[in-house]
Amino acid sequence: MIRAIRPRFREAAARLDPPYDWRTALAVLVVGFCLILSGQRVELDRFAALTGEAILAQLGLAEESQVGRGLGRMIRSLLPIAVEERRELARLSEIDRENLPWLARIERVETTRYELDRQTLQLVPVVETKEYLVEPFGYLLRVLGKMLETLEIALWATILSVLLSGPLAILAAANYTPHRSVYLAARGLVSFLRAIPELVSALFLVLAFGFGPIAGILALGLHAAGFLGKFYAEDIEAADKKPQEALLALGASKLRVLRSAVLPQVAPSYVAYTLYILDRNVRMATVVGLVGAGGIGQELKGRYDLFEYDHVGTILVVIFVTVFLLDQLSARLRARLL
Amino acid sequence: MTSPVDQATVGERVVLAFHEVRKTFPDGTRALDGVSFAVPRGQFCVLLGPSGSGKSTLLRCVNGLVAPDAGTIEVIGRRSSPRTLPGIRRRVAMVHQHFNLVERAPVGINVLTGAIAQVPAWRALLHWFPEPLRNKAVALVLRVGLEPQHLHRRVGELSGGQQQRVGIARAFLCDPDLLLADEPVASLDPSTAQDILSLLREAARERSATVLCSLHQPELAVRFADRILGLRAGRIIFDGPPEHLDDAALARIYGHGFPTDRLELAA
Numbered sequence: 001m002i003r004a005i006r007p008r009f010r011e012a013a014a015r016l017d018p019p020y021d022w023r024t025a026l027a028v029l030v031v032g033f034c035l036i037l038s039g040q041r042v043e044l045d046r047f048a049a050l051t052g053e054a055i056l057a058q059l060g061l062a063e064e065s066q067v068g069r070g071l072g073r074m075i076r077s078l079l080p081i082a083v084e085e086r087r088e089l090a091r092l093s094e095i096d097r098e099n100l101p102w103l104a105r106i107e108r109v110e111t112t113r114y115e116l117d118r119q120t121l122q123l124v125p126v127v128e129t130k131e132y133l134v135e136p137f138g139y140l141l142r143v144l145g146k147m148l149e150t151l152e153i154a155l156w157a158t159i160l161s162v163l164l165s166g167p168l169a170i171l172a173a174a175n176y177t178p179h180r181s182v183y184l185a186a187r188g189l190v191s192f193l194r195a196i197p198e199l200v201s202a203l204f205l206v207l208a209f210g211f212g213p214i215a216g217i218l219a220l221g222l223h224a225a226g227f228l229g230k231f232y233a234e235d236i237e238a239a240d241k242k243p244q245e246a247l248l249a250l251g252a253s254k255l256r257v258l259r260s261a262v263l264p265q266v267a268p269s270y271v272a273y274t275l276y277i278l279d280r281n282v283r284m285a286t287v288v289g290l291v292g293a294g295g296i297g298q299e300l301k302g303r304y305d306l307f308e309y310d311h312v313g314t315i316l317v318v319i320f321v322t323v324f325l326l327d328q329l330s331a332r333l334r335a336r337l338l
Numbered sequence: 339m340t341s342p343v344d345q346a347t348v349g350e351r352v353v354l355a356f357h358e359v360r361k362t363f364p365d366g367t368r369a370l371d372g373v374s375f376a377v378p379r380g381q382f383c384v385l386l387g388p389s390g391s392g393k394s395t396l397l398r399c400v401n402g403l404v405a406p407d408a409g410t411i412e413v414i415g416r417r418s419s420p421r422t423l424p425g426i427r428r429r430v431a432m433v434h435q436h437f438n439l440v441e442r443a444p445v446g447i448n449v450l451t452g453a454i455a456q457v458p459a460w461r462a463l464l465h466w467f468p469e470p471l472r473n474k475a476v477a478l479v480l481r482v483g484l485e486p487q488h489l490h491r492r493v494g495e496l497s498g499g500q501q502q503r504v505g506i507a508r509a510f511l512c513d514p515d516l517l518l519a520d521e522p523v524a525s526l527d528p529s530t531a532q533d534i535l536s537l538l539r540e541a542a543r544e545r546s547a548t549v550l551c552s553l554h555q556p557e558l559a560v561r562f563a564d565r566i567l568g569l570r571a572g573r574i575i576f577d578g579p580p581e582h583l584d585d586a587a588l589a590r591i592y593g594h595g596f597p598t599d600r601l602e603l604a605a
Contacts, residue, residue: 246438246508249401251427251455256462260451264443 078313085138089131104135139311143299143318150295151322153216154281160221161228162274165190168225169232176236176254190233193226202288213294220284224277231273235266271337275330282326286319351378352412353516353548354400359409361395361572369395370406371572377548377565379515382539384559385552386576386583387569388592393552396569397518400550401430414515428455431509433538435521437501441494445484445504448493449475452511471511478507482537499530503537510541517542519551523558531555535562556588 039045054071056062089095089106100106109130114123135141170176171186202219209215236258243261252260289297296315303311355376361369369392377383385393398404399411402423411418413426431452439448450467452475461467467475479489482503488496493504502522509517519538523531535551539562542549553559559566560580568576568583568591576587 240441242434242436242438243440245403246432246434247451247454249403249427249430249432250452250512251424252462253455256454256459259463260443260447260454260465261440264440264447267442 074309077309078316080310081313081317082308082310083137083140083314085135085142087133089133092133095133100133101135103137104133107132107134139314140318143296143314146296146299146315147318147322149213150285150289150297151282153213153293153295154220154278154285156217157220157224157281157285158274158278160217161224161277164221164225165228165232168229169236170258172229172233173236176258186229186233190226190229193222194230195226196223198223198284198288199291202293203291206292211292211294211298216285216288216293216295219288219293220281224281228273228277232266232270235269236262239265268337272334275334279326279330283323352376353379353381353414354550355412356396356399357410357412359396359399359406359411361392361399361404361406368572370399373409373569373572373574375567375574375577377516377550379548380543380546382542382549382551382562382564384563384566385550385569386556386559386566386591387552387554389554391569391591392572393554393569394520395572397432397520397550397552400516400518401427401432424455428512429514430516430518431512431514433502433505433509433517433519433522435524437493437498437505437525439493439501439504439508442492444490444492445479445496446472446475446489448504449479449507449511452508456512475507475511478510479504481541482507483533498526499534502526502530502534506534506538506541510545510547513545514547517547517549517551519549521552521554524554531558532561556583556591559583 050065050067053062053065054067057065057068086107097106109132111128111130112125113128115126116122117124168186168190171178171182172190174183177183177186198219201222202215205215205218209218239262243265244257247257247261285295286297286300289295289299290301292298292301296319300312300315303309303315356373359370359373363369367390371392373392373396385396387393395404399406400413400418402418402420414429416422416426418426440451443451447465450465450471453467453471454462457467457471476486476489480486484500484503484507488500493501496504505522517538522538523534526534535558538549538551541547551563560583563580566576566578566580566583567574568587570591570593575590576583578587
């Protein structure tokens with residue numbers, strides 16, 4: 001991946017120059033100028049102004065800022081997060097009043113509404129009683145279930161990508177490919193898979209396979225296969241040649257050399273790449289859910305569109321906690337496997 | 339005087355025969371320039387010569403790691419060709435200067451990979467070696483002077499001498515007819531080098547295996563060889579028992595600077 005920059009020994013001059021000269025200064029000037037131009041195009045100046053205003057507002061040196069207002073409103077609407085599930089009993093068809101779900105209770109809420117009396121043409125209060133089925137941890141459990149689905153999508157996407165990229169990497173490794181044309185085709189396929197963003201392929205796969213986890217698994221798995229195929233292949237190419245030669249000299253076939261001389265060498269980095277892909281797939285599985293590819297993302301999008309920000313808050317907390325726990329888990333797994 | 343090849347091809351005792359073998363590398367280096375010799379069964383034959391004299395190329399021609407441009411090579415009665423090479427490689431083992439072991443794999447697995455070409459594919463891919471082979475590997479690890487606890491240690495954690503012992507155990511796992519040793523002690527200190535060469539010689543003798551070993555220390559060659567082949571610039575310029583390797587022969591092999599050259603370097 002990273003190749004050492006080799007000094008060009010055209011003529012050996014018997015002196016050592018300082019590492020920078022006027023060309024370095026010129027390059028720095030040109031790059032700086034381009035960055036300034038680009039910064040204006042992406043509104044970095046406005047970003048600086050708004051952020052500065054928000055900080056001043058926090059310090060009490062300025063009036064309320066736009067950014068602070070927006071952030072505050074968002075946080076207020078996310079909190080308190082929704083934990084219970086409250087559904088109107090009249091709309092639930094299959095509820096046995098004698099045998100409610102675990103921890104669930106029925107709440108009666110009396111609401112008064114005013115109705116126009118047609119005779120007297122006066123507003124008279126009408127008391128209505130509505131019954132709600134309240135499950136204290138209902139929504140949290142529902143979100144956890146969705147999170148589990150997301151984890152499963154990520155897991156299967158990772159399995160799919162490893163199964164695809166393993167053979168692909170052998171074909172795409174210059175020293176183990178059966179033929180130059182196979183090598184080019186495999187490299188091309190790997191680049192192609194990597195070039196399509198998950199979110200975009202998920203959009204199309206949802207059209208093909210319908211809403212749900214299949215589209216998510218395929219979208220994530222195919223993209224990750226492109227990533228893993230490239231890195232697996234590069235590791236095969238860079239593996240120490242000496243043990244490979246030793247086994248070749250004993251008459252071992254390419255596949256046997258790969259298994260016995262290459263795999264033990266590349267195994268640690270393969271574990272690292274695959275764990276990274278699993279980690280990335282968990283995060284991306286929530287994102288592809290936004291376009292209907294199953295899991296917690298789909299729930300998030302639905303609640304967001306209904307302005308139920310307290311539910312959105314619950315989902316966000318669950319995502320944060322899951323990603324954090326997974327990070328710890330994968331660090332331990334790495335330490336054990338490497 | 340009859341040529342060594344003629345002597346060799348008459349009996350079945352001959353394990354290796356070179357006839358007018360030539361090899362020129364793409365960069366123009368002439369590594370082998372008409373090499374002919376034959377090695378009878380059970381001989382410990384040492385190739386002696388300065389760096390770049392073609393020792394490695396000669397050895398690597400035997401098991402096909404280098405394809406010669408011209409000439410014929412006969413190994414264990416078979417004429418070397420792309421078709422016969424897989425069969426030849428299974429009967430010919432190699433010990434390497436840099437050991438060429440899988441450093442991350444444990445000693446036991448490294449020794450067992452000596453049989454990687456001889457077990458069925460599923461066993462090779464799962465590393466599920468049959469029990470007799472595993473027992474043999476253990477016995478070999480003990481034979482080459484390692485301890486039982488070394489079996490499960492990664493090769494990368496061992497010293498150079500220990501690693502070469504693992505390399506020798508791997509080479510002998512399938513009872514090769516011919517053992518090629520490419521500077522097996524060049525990366526080792528002098529006393530370890532002696533131990534390793536003794537081990538190589540004894541282990542080969544126990545199995546009546548033929549050894550073709552390249553060295554660049556004449557004193558080691560004289561001490562361990564049955565026969566010495568002196569190589570210079572891709573030609574064999576000395577062929578005889580160690581007793582015949584006198585100063586004049588050494589001067590021919592290493593050039594006239596020898597041995598004063600080496601003393602200057604040491605000073």
